[in-house]
Amino acid sequence: MSPAPLAVGLIGCGQFGRFLAQVAIGTGRIRIKAACDQDAQRAATLATELSAVACDDIAAVCARPDVDAVLIATPPALHAEHAITALRAGKQVFLEKPMALSEADCAAINQACAASGRQLMVGHVLRWFEPYRAIAAAYRSGQLGRALHGSFWRLEHDFLRIAPWKGQRAGSGGYLFEVAAHELDWLRSVFGEVQSIATAIDKRLPSAHELEDRVALQLGFADGFGVHYLGGTGFSANSHGFCLRFEHATIESDAAFDPARVRITQHGAHPITLDFSQTNPYRAELDAWLDSLAQQQAMPVTGADAAATVALIASAYRAAGW
Ligand SMILES: NC(=O)c1ccc[n+]([C@@H]2O[C@H](COP(=O)([O-])OP(=O)(O)OC[C@H]3O[C@@H](n4cnc5c(N)ncnc54)[C@H](O)[C@@H]3O)[C@@H](O)[C@H]2O)c1
Structure with missing residues (x-):
């Protein structure tokens, strides 16, 4: 007999919370009991769709004995307050990225x-996204040889049409927290901690928001692996890609989330193959969370791990004096 679905409260019924709730239900292992948003109408609409109870206050969700865990998809500036409230109420927590906007807030969540004796997972979903997942697996298997250099770009044109808080540094933390956190966390998870950082930020185009027009990072990893990352909101078209140079292959794409667009150039005699999963990455991520909860094992992305990504971003901003 399969175990009863985990009874979950959704905190934040915005664009991503709504999506995450659908993925959660799709696992067949989660039942959304309560949907919470400070916008009471938004909470009510989603709660009706999910046959859940609507709340406009996280304390009310956390006080419910029929809620065992929460999915938190509120703006990052509120992550610490919301995660700590849920943990103190004895709930298991799945917290969207970025974990928080400061190292101090991450430490408070981890404390x-x-x-609480409960578990926290942070939603760094790029670890389950193709082609990133398959490249990480191939690198760890040794078939790619040594990592030499990586170039990543994620250039945005219409990014700020999504949610107003993302354009305010107090709300989102800036481009590195809201967007680059995905790639920076993935890089850490595959290649280890960054040893050196240089950052250049430009903010001069006329705009109604506070985010970087252009942010360029130069990251040094152990063993001489280097990465250049270019992002920002001041570009004339969206563009998202990478070029990773390894000892035995160069792997590149100008459509970062489309495995069909990956080009592999082999540099040695051994054929290089990437084994892409067909599983929805958000589904795989939630399944990994549920598996770890059921087996009482360490989370695939722990609070300590996600806090290191926040520390990296904070260091990158400090390096630019931002
Ligand atoms: N993993 C991914 O691929 C991915 C993609 C998009 C967003 N995200 C993350 O998801 C989170 C939410 O982003 P979004 O795009 O859904 O933003 P959003 O603005 O669409 O949704 C946030 C929701 O939180 C609600 N909210 C604000 N304060 C609240 C409070 N005190 N109590 C309850 N609800 C409150 C807002 O009313 C809103 O409905 C962010 O952390 C973002 O970085 C992750």
Whole structure:
């Protein structure tokens, strides 16, 4: 007999919370009991669709004995307050990226987690996204040889049409927290901690928001692996790609989330193959969370791990004096 679905409260019924709730239900292992948003109408609409109870206050969700866990998809500036409230109420927590906007807030979340005896996972979903997942697996298997250099770009044109808080540094933390956190976390998870950082930021185009027009990072990893990352909101078209140079292959794409667009150039005698999964990455991520909860194992992305990504971003901003 399969175990009963996990009873979950959704905190944040915005664009991503709504999507995450649908993925969660799709696992067949989660039942959304309560949907919470400070916008009461938004909470009510989604709660009706999900046959859940609507709340406009996280405390009300956390006080419910029929809720065992929460999915938190509120703006990042509120992540610490919301995660700590849920952990103190004894709930298991799945927290969207970025974990928080400061190292101090990450430490406070991790302290609350340790004191609660509950588990926290942070949603760094790029670890389950193709082609990133398959490249990481191939690198770890040794078939790509040594990592030499990586170039990543994620250039945005219409990004700020999504949600107003994303354009305010107090709300989103800036481009590195809201967008680059995906690639920076993936890089850490595959190649280890960054040893050196240089950052250049430009903000001079006329705009109604506070985010970087252009942010360029130069990251040094152990063993001489280097990465250049270029992002920002001041570009004339969206463009998202990478070029990763390894000892035995160069792997590149100008459509970063489309495995069909990956080009592999082999540099040695051994054929290089990437084994792409067909599973929806958000589904795989939630399944990994549920598996770890069921087996009482360490989370695939722990609070300590996600806090290191926040520390990297904070260091990158400090390096630019931002
Ligand atoms: N993993 C991914 O691929 C991915 C993609 C998009 C967004 N995200 C993350 O998801 C989170 C939410 O982003 P979004 O795009 O859905 O933003 P959004 O603005 O669409 O949704 C946020 C929701 O939180 C609600 N909210 C704000 N304050 C609240 C409070 N005190 N209590 C309850 N609800 C409150 C807002 O009313 C809104 O409905 C962010 O952390 C973002 O970085 C992750």
